[in-house]
Amino acid sequence: QSALTQPRSVSGSPGQSVTISCTGTSSGAGGYYYVSWYQQHPGKAPKLLIYDVNRRPSGVPDRFSGSKSGATASLTISGLQAEDEADYYCCSYAGSFFGPGTEVTVL
Amino acid sequence: EVQLLDAGGGLVQPGGSLRLSCAASGFTFTNFAMSWVRQAPGKGLEWVSSIDLSGINGYYADSVRGRFIISRDNSENTVYLEMHGLRAEDTAIYYCAKETGGTTWGGRDYWGQGTLVTVSS
Numbered sequence A: 001q002s003a004l005t006q007p008r009s010v011s012g013s014p015g016q017s018v019t020i021s022c023t024g025t026s027s028g029a030g031g032y033y034y035v036s037w038y039q040q041h042p043g044k045a046p047k048l049l050i051y052d053v054n055r056r057p058s059g060v061p062d063r064f065s066g067s068k069s070g071a072t073a074s075l076t077i078s079g080l081q082a083e084d085e086a087d088y089y090c091c092s093y094a095g096s097f098f099g100p101g102t103e104v105t106v107l
Numbered sequence B: 001e002v003q004l005l006d007a008g009g010g011l012v013q014p015g016g017s018l019r020l021s022c023a024a025s026g027f028t029f030t031n032f033a034m035s036w037v038r039q040a041p042g043k044g045l046e047w048v049s050s051i052d053l054s055g056i057n058g059y060y061a062d063s064v065r066g067r068f069i070i071s072r073d074n075s076e077n078t079v080y081l082e083m084h085g086l087r088a089e090d091t092a093i094y095y096c097a098k099e100t101g102g103t104t105w106g107g108r109d110y111w112g113q114g115t116l117v118t119v120s121s
Helices: none
Strands: A009-012 A018-024 A036-040 A047-050 A064-069 A072-077 A086-092 A102-106 B003-007 B010-012 B018-025 B034-039 B045-051 B058-060 B068-073 B078-083 B092-099 B108-111 B115-119
Touching: A009 A018, A018 A086, A018 A102, A047 A064, A047 B108, A072 A086, A086 B045, B003 B092, B018 B034, B018 B092, B018 B115, B034 B078, B034 B108, B045 B068, B045 B078, B045 B092, B058 B068
Parallel strands: A009 A102, B010 B115
Antiparallel strands: A018 A072, A036 A047, A036 A086, A064 A072, A086 A102, B003 B018, B018 B078, B034 B045, B034 B092, B045 B058, B068 B078, B092 B108, B092 B115
């Protein structure tokens, strides 16, 4: 069974950088190769921030960046802003698994 | 402008059926795979099903395989999710999502507003 693990929560002050990790725990369907990241504000649909590990869709600020090393992918938010307070989900294994989500709090 | 309009949710009794639809516009529908993702109240995102460009191949999460059927009508730019044998644990907001390409390997770059399915007696 494939699974993705994320920290339950991370926090930072405005202007700081925070990093959210996403670790793949098996080599399930499609393998842990292509990772995407989503931001979700309460009551809203998810928004794609990063796909193919480190590609940003048009319109997503370059404050958001993705990387991957081995079995762990990371989303870094640089220059944290109040509007970045939301839940963040990673997704992999050919899009068939989401991580449990990380709540980002801006102090 | 890309738009995905989810519809068809509602209250259904356990064991019942429901069909969700997602009307797409603003992009060449036949060039992209499509998916359904759900979110139970207060919980995280769960992939439900995806369908390829032609509509021939559907893919399902273990939790819904054998009960749900995904399909698409490329002439109407619409994707459907037929849900049968509904259970209380299927209660969730169901989102339609467009993939970034012809497979589900990339990411889901546009999402519908979601439609709420409540399974309860």
